[in-house]
Amino acid sequence: MTTSTVSARMNAAESETLQKAADGAALLLDDLRALAKASDPLLAEIAIDLLQQTAGVERKLRRLNLIARD
Structure with a gap:
């Protein structure tokens, strides 16, 4: 799926x-820190483990958000 396809499909x-x-x-990351x-x-x-997992999720969400804006 291309960038333009993602943007076109998102309302x-x-x-x-x-x-x-x-x-x-991002707020969850602050609390976990x-x-x-x-x-x-x-x-x-436990917080460090969750912090690592949440950081990955947050990065993916930010990337997807950038792609969707293009």
Whole structure:
């Protein structure tokens, strides 16, 4: 699927939903960064694991958002 195909298929509501998802992922990343500094080692370890996974999701959402705008 080409960039223009993705843009052509996405309507305004879908574009807004995608932007909200990317923004939500960014907020989650902020919270997980704070939890990664927790004094409880288990909590910090779990937060770091979730942080890595969430960072990947956030990057993909941002990329898709850029593609959809073109």
